[in-house]
Amino acid sequence: MIYTVTLNPAVDYVVTLDTFTPGAVNRTKSEAVVFGGKGVNVSLMLKALKTESTALGFIAGFTGEVIRAGVEASGVRCDFIALESGISRINVKLHAGEETEINGSGPEIPPEKLEFFFAQLHALKETDTLVLSGSAPRSLPQDIYARIAQCAAEKRARLVVDASGALLTSTLPYHPFLVKPNREELSALFGEPADTDEAVLALAGKLQAQGAQNVLVSMAGDGALLRTAEGAVYRAPAAKGTVVNSVGAGDSMVGGFLAGYEKSGDFAEALALGTAAGGATAFSVGIAGFQKIMAIHESVRAGVQRIG
Template structure:
């Protein structure tokens, strides 16, 4: 069982356009409404590929009811924590080359008793879990060390913890010594306090995060694949996508596949890459079904090409 925690979930509308031009009327080619939030997406990917998962999230307003209905249709076990405010609604605009422009609302303000209720729900839901994923941004009102305190409690109880967040919430969580962190390139550079322009930079930045408390670092590098840095060293892998449709949720699919395959080592990295590539080939934030996976496309490299420059776009 993999439990996910999404402190700031959303209802996500994805609109596909031929081109995005400011100040004009644009006719969309297609639109999709999906559940949103990093932890939510991890649970969606796991459920779509037949793995047991439980999602913990605050829920309020019409959007909260819509989100719960969407997730229930995906067969995900839900732990809903009632809040006074309404779950946020986000919009992603996707262009034909896969470029995504996102408009994310800040989310509802959670008062202290609501934050405490979410934390208590996590502790209860995590009983006998293989992994707990603490993911995404924190809504207004929730303290920056929310994930850090949860991770400390869970780790003391023997539960493995993965963190996928950003900014102060991510930096604070490192001090709780999580078993795994999953930054993208931008988050990796921010947390390590250094530019990440090459694979060698990414390895060095991952080393900084490990020195600050993380046992292992799984870094999504967009079109350059993903990097795993742990006690065994560094492994880089790629899975080319012939026709990218949307990168929304690809990093979440990477993490879901990695954990589903055991959460450590090259084999888990390869599985995560297959899931991420499949998600990138689907519209909106859809998660792949078994028929969407092409594990033969995954390439793990014998050595990390440290001088290789990373491409500028990092959409994961």
């Protein structure tokens, strides 16, 4: 079973306007409500690609119940932990010529609820995959990602990490199966440019030297690069289409990659499906569906090359 962790899930309110004027009354052109958080997005993409998963994390208040109901209505199994106080976040995604995000903070997670969460993780098995993605709420310990990674390692579960900065690096001693920084996160992590394939691959190698097994780097319009534990290097072209909403595209890449790898055990196929899934979501409001992904999958797949 694949388990996804979203420590701070959200309701995303996506609004589109022709123009936006601060300090004035603005009228929306279109509106959509999307149930999100990075791990939830991965689960939704896995479901779209006919791969089962269970979504873990914390929810609170009326927004938390809306998130649970919405995710379950999409066919994803949820095992969220309900908190007694606070509300799950509402994030505003504003599109008016450019993307602007206003993200909520979310509820505080008390120690006893965190211990219940770790009890869930102690049920992991060697055949399971744990996807750890997104930011951590301020109420949680700073070493929360390391503690989760350690638990996965002790259970010999496959660990996938999509995070930035210290959250990512704290998991590396536990040898995650896959890490997925984007190019900007990779550059910021080492304070070095990542503006060429060679530079990206060199920094990916540094992550491997610190413990990562396979490194998948998303590069928006420049496609994606994958450096495997065996030293093979694959490159995928970007999917072709009009970007509608980039929120969730990186999560969709993770979900597509895992779905492809679960079915084939082949890195090239996993990279192709991951890149197609990420692109399809970028061309959609919310997580893309199966038909939209498959419509661009073959063209991406044909462009995947082993370059090293």
